[in-house]
Amino acid sequence: MQVRTDGREDCSQVRTDGPEDCSQVRTDGTNRKEPMTETHPPVALDAGLDAATDNLAALESEAIHIFREVAGEFDRPVILFSGGKDSTLLLHLAIKAFWPAPVPFPLLHVDTGHNFDEVIEFRDRVVAEHGLRLVVAKVQDWIDDGRLEERPDGTRNPLQTVPLLDSITEHGFDAVFGGGRRDEERARAKERIFSLRNAFGQWDPRRQRPELWNLYNGRHKPGEHVRVFPLSNWTEADVWNYIAKEKIELPSIYYAHERDVYWRDGMWLTEGPWGGPRDDEEVVRKLVRYRTVGDGSCTGAVESTATTVADVIAEVQASRLTERGATRADDRLSEAAMEDRKREGYF
Amino acid sequence: MSSLLRLATAGSVDDGKSTLVGRLLYDTKSVLADQLDAVTRASVDRGASTPDLSLLVDGLRSEREQGITIDVAYRYFATPKRSFVLADTPGHVQYTRNTVTGASTAQLGVLLVDARNGVIEQTRRHAAVLALLGVPRLVLAVNKIDLVDYDEGTFEVIAKEFTDHATALGYGVGDVLSVPVSALHGDNVATRSDNTPWYTGPTLLAHLEEVPVAPDPHDEPFRLPVQYVIRPRTEQFPDYRGYAGQISSGTVRPGDEVVVLPNGQRTTVTSVDTADGSLEQAGSGASVTLVLADDVDIARGDLIAAAASAPDVTDEFTAALCWLASKPLKPGARVLVKHGTKTVQGMVTELSARFDEQNLSVEDGPETLALNDIGRVELRTAEPLPVDDYGHAHRNGAFLVIDPSSGDTLAAGLVGAPLSALGVG
Ligand SMILES: Nc1nc2c(ncn2[C@@H]2O[C@H](COP(=O)(O)OP(=O)(O)O)[C@@H](O)[C@H]2O)c(=O)[nH]1
Ligand SMILES: [Mg+2]
Numbered sequence: 057m058q059v060r061t062d063g064r065e066d067c068s069q070v071r072t073d074g075p076e077d078c079s080q081v082r083t084d085g086t087n088r089k090e091p092m093t094e095t096h097p098p099v100a101l102d103a104g105l106d107a108a109t110d111n112l113a114a115l116e117s118e119a120i121h122i123f124r125e126v127a128g129e130f131d132r133p134v135i136l137f138s139g140g141k142d143s144t145l146l147l148h149l150a151i152k153a154f155w156p157a158p159v160p161f162p163l164l165h166v167d168t169g170h171n172f173d174e175v176i177e178f179r180d181r182v183v184a185e186h187g188l189r190l191v192v193a194k195v196q197d198w199i200d201d202g203r204l205e206e207r208p209d210g211t212r213n214p215l216q217t218v219p220l221l222d223s224i225t226e227h228g229f230d231a232v233f234g235g236g237r238r239d240e241e242r243a244r245a246k247e248r249i250f251s252l253r254n255a256f257g258q259w260d261p262r263r264q265r266p267e268l269w270n271l272y273n274g275r276h277k278p279g280e281h282v283r284v285f286p287l288s289n290w291t292e293a294d295v296w297n298y299i300a301k302e303k304i305e306l307p308s309i310y311y312a313h314e315r316d317v318y319w320r321d322g323m324w325l326t327e328g329p330w331g332g333p334r335d336d337e338e339v340v341r342k343l344v345r346y347r348t349v350g351d352g353s354c355t356g357a358v359e360s361t362a363t364t365v366a367d368v369i370a371e372v373q374a375s376r377l378t379e380r381g382a383t384r385a386d387d388r389l390s391e392a393a394m395e396d397r398k399r400e401g402y403f
Numbered sequence: 404m405s406s407l408l409r410l411a412t413a414g415s416v417d418d419g420k421s422t423l424v425g426r427l428l429y430d431t432k433s434v435l436a437d438q439l440d441a442v443t444r445a446s447v448d449r450g451a452s453t454p455d456l457s458l459l460v461d462g463l464r465s466e467r468e469q470g471i472t473i474d475v476a477y478r479y480f481a482t483p484k485r486s487f488v489l490a491d492t493p494g495h496v497q498y499t500r501n502t503v504t505g506a507s508t509a510q511l512g513v514l515l516v517d518a519r520n521g522v523i524e525q526t527r528r529h530a531a532v533l534a535l536l537g538v539p540r541l542v543l544a545v546n547k548i549d550l551v552d553y554d555e556g557t558f559e560v561i562a563k564e565f566t567d568h569a570t571a572l573g574y575g576v577g578d579v580l581s582v583p584v585s586a587l588h589g590d591n592v593a594t595r596s597d598n599t600p601w602y603t604g605p606t607l608l609a610h611l612e613e614v615p616v617a618p619d620p621h622d623e624p625f626r627l628p629v630q631y632v633i634r635p636r637t638e639q640f641p642d643y644r645g646y647a648g649q650i651s652s653g654t655v656r657p658g659d660e661v662v663v664l665p666n667g668q669r670t671t672v673t674s675v676d677t678a679d680g681s682l683e684q685a686g687s688g689a690s691v692t693l694v695l696a697d698d699v700d701i702a703r704g705d706l707i708a709a710a711a712s713a714p715d716v717t718d719e720f721t722a723a724l725c726w727l728a729s730k731p732l733k734p735g736a737r738v739l740v741k742h743g744t745k746t747v748q749g750m751v752t753e754l755s756a757r758f759d760e761q762n763l764s765v766e767d768g769p770e771t772l773a774l775n776d777i778g779r780v781e782l783r784t785a786e787p788l789p790v791d792d793y794g795h796a797h798r799n800g801a802f803l804v805i806d807p808s809s810g811d812t813l814a815a816g817l818v819g820a821p822l823s824a825l826g827v828g
Pocket of ligand 1: 417420422584586
């Protein structure tokens with residue numbers, strides 16, 4: 057192999073030029089561990105690697121292409137990473153896109169403080185294993201200094217928007233990867249893969265750019281940024297089938313486990329930093345798992361015996377409720393809940 | 404293992420497109436209980452007795468309120484045989500813009516007509532746009548067949564008229580299928596209808612499941628636009644240098660002779676890498692990293708192509724433009740051209756023709772191209788580009804025209820004379 061000697065720009069270096077003054081920023085921007093299998097024996101072309109004939113291979117190739125386009129065209133991309141299923145998948149694909157080089161972006165977690173311990177433990181472990189840089193924006197900090205006010209219902213999902221936008225501005229992020237999928241909700245069905253946001257993070261469904269072939273137009277004005285959704289064309293079933301195929305580790309709460317829960321607003325909630333059951337709410341021990349992970353005050357568990365990926369796939373196939381409808385109270389507030397929040401700059 | 408079919412639907416307002424798409428989702432059990440509940444509730448609120456399946460797809464609030472569809476929406480459904488990504492393109496205002504967007508990635512187009520009206524203006528236009536974009540197969544769904552009493556004669560007249568139009572646009576008879584359906588009642592969508600015993604073809608869904616999609620990779624020349632140079636400089640990979648990109652056409656194997664464009668240096672592929680290992684061969688659509696034998700100077704924006712069938716490198720070319728912006732195009736316009744992974748400055752030096760999709764004819768020397776117009780232009784670029792004719796290798800013949808000041812996408816560009824492939828211009 058040769059090393060380029062002409063001094064021309066290439067983009068394969070980790071960007072370590074973000075502001076480092078935030079106490080939660082990890083600054084070890086080097087990758088020490090190989091994320092994928094240790095050896096790379098030549099493998100014969102089989103259908104599983106053929107993007108023309110295999111669904112998961114096609115989706116993987118599309119996502120990798122999107123990561124590389126952003127790396128090639130933006131100055132400061134960041135991956136939103138909560139430790140949840142979709143963001144873990146996002147990171148896995150980013151690692152594959154740049155292998156054997158490290159992922160050239162930091163991660164950003166907008167932390168509601170209403171977390172599941174298992175997820176935060178997982179988040180920190182993954183970040184350390186891959187030598188990534190994680191920026192954490194804590195909603196609590198915004199509440200403490202008065203920039204945000206706790207809501208009467210105690211739910212913090214809607215409070216994430218301001219810390220997200222403030223962090224984007226503070227760090228100068230110009231491309232923000234999210235794990236959103238178009239199959240999640242009807243308003244998302246029309247979202248582009250490259251979604252231009254104004255300085256207030258707002259999405260205007262009537263001003264979207266046409267997205268043609270695989271040619272993405274990421275041009276934006278100073279102060280604007282682009283949200284990028286590499287998983288746009290994945291369905292929940294695709295995500296789980298891919299997790300199985302790639303043996304991707306997830307936080308344990310995605311699998312069935314015993315938990316003390318109480319019934320509220322048609323969901324099984326659990327006690328946590330966000331509070332617990334009211335006097336009239338009976339706590340019962342149940343075998344449950346989570347299908348999405350968000351603010352614990354409004355993320356419900358579903359009764360499940362699925363302890364393995366294969367069990368989960370079987371359950372998803374038989375499932376009669378969409379992910380969001382089953383477990384996210386905030387999405388059920390109104391028919392147009394997601395559309396409103398997107399217009400406000402939420403994902 | 405299931406394959407993936409990308410399709411685009413088009414039809415004019417009230418032909419029943421939303422209902423048909425809703426029906427496909429419903430009949431493939433891609434609609435889950437809570438979505439169906441919401442739709443049933445909304446339907447009852449409006450006084451309907453059965454769920455209005457079109458509500459499953461009309462997603463944005465303004466659409467639900469106005470009962471219209473304002474933007475391309477993507478839907479997902481799957482059967483054990485295949486997964487489908489469906490670009491649902493609205494038919495009225497801005498139809499070209501939306502149809503072009505949906506068609507750019509589609510492997511099959513589903514056009515809808517109302518059996519009572521047959522093939523109309525809009526149908527002919529949509530078919531022409533799909534043909535221009537090179538969508539390889541068409542299906543005509545003759546909808547609301549229930550409203551013409553499942554009449555065979557009516558269907559046959561419409562099917563023949565459509566097939567004649569499609570073959571005039573360059574489609575082979577085997578690439579076009581007409582199916583009599585009732586989106587509302589489900590006839591011939593997923594289940595064969597007893598009401599149309601005279602129809603012997605497949606149901607719409609059976610056809611979507613069976614129709615061949617994978618292109619023969621040996622037909623197209625190898626092309627890979629370099630997205631990113633991978634140079635880890637880690638202890639384990641101190642000297643690794645790979646060129647990452649998604650194969651836009653053809654196949655590549657270690658040992659293949661390639662040429663790097665625009666500078667024209669030749670070299671050999673030593674390895675086709677992915678994070679899962681090196682491949683013996685990779686084909687169009689695959690994201691890979693190529694390691695090359697020689698120390699050639701390659702950066703993002705370059706194209707790696709088969710040495711034996713390299714594209715021309717040129718700074719002047721003819722192209723068809725689908726104009727997507729409200730600001731009209733005038734000769735002399737300065738634009739940005741995004742081709743593959745390269746964006747260069749350019750100028751539209753001449754507007755040679757405007758396509759009249761209605762009469763399949765051209766108007767020579769138009770003064771402008773307006774929103775939704777399709778025309779032939781001459782382009783000059785500040786740097787030479789390695790372009791193929793769109794008809795020869797779609798992805799390497801495609802480009803975006805971008806407004807240098809606003810950054811907006813102004814047009815979809817197709818290199819060469821794809822209009823003449825439509826028998827015009
Ligand atoms: N009788 C009958 N009515 C239909 C059929 N398909 C759609 N419709 C009705 O036609 C109207 C327009 O349908 P819609 O799906 O909104 O059309 P779009 O504008 O093309 O999306 C609605 O009232 C539908 O219920 C059909 O196959 N038979
Ligand atoms: Mg409609």
